Each structure stands twice: as C-alpha cells, then as structure tokens.
Amino acid sequence: MRKFLCLVAVVVLVFVYLFPYTWMVLSAFRYPADTFAIPPKLFFEISFDGFRNVFRQSVFGLYLMNSLIITLFSVAITMLVATPAAYALVRISRGGTAFLLTVLIARMIPAIALVVPIYIIGNLTRQLDTYQIMIVVTVAFNLPFAIWMVRGFFLDLPANLVDAARIDGASEWQVLTQVAAPLARGGIFATSVFVFVGAWNEFLFALILTSGRTTTATVALLSFRTSQGIEWDTISAGAFMVSLPVIVFAFIMQRYLVEGLTMGAVK
C-alpha cells in the first residue's frame, strides 16, 4: 500500500514538474487563441498552423539540418581528439595532469569572454557563417570535459592488460586502438552522448557566429518573435522540433546520460 501511494505521488509530481514543457508542446498544436484562453482549455481543436508557419516563414528544414551537421561533426571530431589525448594523459604521469587541470580551469571562463575575438578572427579569415568555424569552436569547448570523462574510464581499466600488450611489442597507438579503446567503449559512448546534447543545445556561438547560411535551429527560433509580438503557435512548434531530438535521445541513451552526468561528480 505504501509503495502504491509512493508511486501515485511520484507520478503526480513528475506530471506537474514537466507541465511547463508540456504546455509549450500543447501550444504548438493549437490556435494561439486557445493558448491564451482564460480559463485554460483542456480540450481544444488541434491545429498544425504552427508547424506550417515554421516552414513557410523560414527555411527551418535547412536550420535543423545545420544543427544536425554541426552536432554530428562536432561529436565525431571531439571524440577522435579526446580519446587519444585522454589515453596519453593516463600514460604520461604528472605533467599531463597539470595540463588537463589548466585546460579544465580555462574552460570555466564564460564563453562570452572568448566569442568577440573569435568573431574577429572569423571575420579576418572570412570564416564567419560557415560550418567549419562552428564545428571548431564546438569541438574546442567540449574537449576538456570529454578528455576528463574518457580519462576516468581509462583509469578504470586493469593495468596489466596494457602492460602485457606493451611487452608483446605493441606500440602505444596499437594499445590504444586495439586494447584500451575497445575495452572502454561503453565510457567513450557515454561521453559522446554527453557531447551530443551539449553541441545540439549550443546557442551563444551560433547566435554570434552564424547569419543565415549556417544558422542553427535554436537560433532560428528568434526569428519568430516579430514586432507584433511572439507568434506562440509558430515558435512553440519550432521549439518543439528543436527540443524533440535531445528528448528522444535522452530516453534511448538514458543509462549513458546518467552515467555521464554523475561521473564527473562521483568518480
């Protein structure tokens, strides 16, 4: 009985807790008049106007594609750079830790403090509003944490496996690609889930470094705020499409996500 009450309490709590987001999702599927009805309408006529507007008023499909391209390339490159670096830091003792600590601390500098010079560099090299600049910046910003996380998973591996491979004459690169990385693949995957969420949700850099051609879907939402006010069905439909991938992803990858989120803290 106690368990049942507990379950009911938690279900109600979760429902109420998620209601702010649910309300926006509902707003995406109804006429603005219904969103702003007082008292709020529980039942309403379903409308897809919001979704139609999103694609009519902007090239939202392109923006979603931009988000996807930038995110996928960033995740792949981040992991390709982070995994060997993490391995090296585990193998080369003290100096490596000091280096990692420096980078992690430097990463705490608010992004806004770096974005103006990055904007100027992008301007001088004519790289503004390109995929490259967004990917390079996203990779660099996600690297410190990615290295830190992967390093933690490498530290968990049994040392004698690696030593055995080394004694058998394998080079460090062979040990990494044939022994260490395959053994730590769960952790590497957990890390990439984490980087994916961060890269997809990125806002500030895209706001400043893109303008039109490579604008991401997140930033494109701003265009639905017009001088007449906010078109809530349109912006909600857009926001729903922006947030849906990470939510679906979070569900599929929940084990890895939880591991990633708590690892930094608990390891």
Add this chain to the structure above:
Amino acid sequence: MRFRPRPRRDSSAILFVVPAVFAALLVLIVPLAMSAYYSITGWKILQPATRNKIVWLDNYALVLTDPAFWSSIKVTLIYTVAGVALESLAGLALALLFRQNFVGRGVLRTLMILPMVITPAVVGMFWKLLYDPNYGLYNFALTSIGLPAVPWLSSTWALTSVIIMDVWESSPFFMLVLLAGLQTEDKEAVEAARIDGASSWQVVYYLTLPHLVPYLAIAAAFRAIWSLSEFDKVYMLTLGGPGDATTTMSLYAFKVGFVGFDIGKISAVSWIIAVLTLVVTAPLVAYLLRGRGAGSGGLRR
C-alpha cells in the same frame, strides 16, 4: 614518494595530445591574447580609424566605474547563490523520494531529468509563455486560488522568476548526483540504527545527510560554475531586462559588444569576467579534482 621500476617507456603517447593542445590554443589562448590587446585600444567597429589607437587602461576604468557592470556582478551572484541553495534542497527531497522502490522508477527518473537536457534557449522561451502577466498559466493558477497575480517579468520580480526557472531546470541534476551518493550509503549502519529504534527521519538526519554532504558539495560546485556564465535562458526570457534587473555578467558583456560594438570595452569586460570567474572557480575545480589526479592504478603507471 613511491619508487618502483618502470617498464620500457614509449613517449610517443605524448603526440596524442597534440590535436587537443592545438584546439585549446586556437579557441582559448589566441582569443584571450587578442582581447588582451584590444582591451587597451579604443576600437569601436563603427569608427574604423580607432582600431589601433592605444588608450591603455581607459577601458578598464570605464568598465569598473560603470554601475551597470557592478549591477551585473550582483545579479550573477544572487542568481548563483540563491539558485544553488534552492536546488540543493529540492534535489535532496527528490533524491530521497526517488530512492524508494516503486514500479516504473526508471522511466519516471528519466522523465524527471528531461528539464536538464531540453535546450536551455527553449527553456527560457516557454517560461516566458508561462510567466505572461495576463494569459500565463502561473497567474491563472494564482488568481484561481484567490491569490493576487504576480507581475513575473517586472523589474521587482524578474530576477526571482529567472531563479525559479533555473531551479526547475537544475534540481534534477542535484537529484541525480545525490542518488548516486545514496547508492554508496552504509546499509548496515542504517539497518543497525533501525533495529535500535531510530525513526526514518532520525536515520535521514543523522546518517544519510552527513553521508551526502560531499556529494552535495560537488553538485553545488559544478552548478555554481555553470551559473556564473549563464546566458541562454535569461537571454530568451528577459534579454537581461527590464533595465538591468536580470543582466548577468555574460549578458552585460553581450550588450556592450554586440549592441554597442565597442570592441575595446568588451575586451576589457571579457578579461575582467574571465579573471573574476577564475578566481571563484579555480579553487572549486581544484577541490573537485583533489585526489583524483593520482589515479588508482588502472592504466596509469
């Protein structure tokens, strides 16, 4: 110092760090060096002639005497401290609740962590819908139980509203970290206390809470570091307004740089907030990583 014979060492592993170092140089060190130079120039984008005019520390003086700058420091500190304190409490309550055994706990826990993965800019957006003074759900809820409507986004309330939004988004993070902490709780001690007649609340107060303190500290340190650079949610919800009521350090820098186009001044701002953040976070990071650099065997030699 431990001394043990080391197997043959292949220093080629050091090469694996080169790409990472290159990325850090490109996106961290070079921009900081550039803004160090720009911060002593009077460069305003709209006046190209000012580009290489050296003004030394004028920009710094300008920023440090700007009331809006100090207001942004105050806003950031209130936002961070109040947010972290409330999230600790809410996260603790959630963790104790989700520790219970019930059907569907896994699914419900995953639902609970959704606020932290939803795009922060989108979070700011839909809270604006909820906070609408006339048509928002919160004021409807308040007035329908007889309470007065609250002008959520007015200058007196906006910062509180921003903090509430952050508590909603981040409490699940505290819950997750504390749940991980609860897994390592000494079950035998709890069992023994129960046998000796301790109530559930006594167990929580005398055993569970002290055990969770380090986990709470870690979650709080992480969250505080992120809060100090808060931008996305607040940009979408209030744009830092009304006036400067919710202008965090990052939003202040944004306004100077991309509304005023004053490169000299924003470079000075960048350096000031970089140094301020590092002064606060470096000890936190060192604390978080304390003891872990040594490693515990594994691949480490």
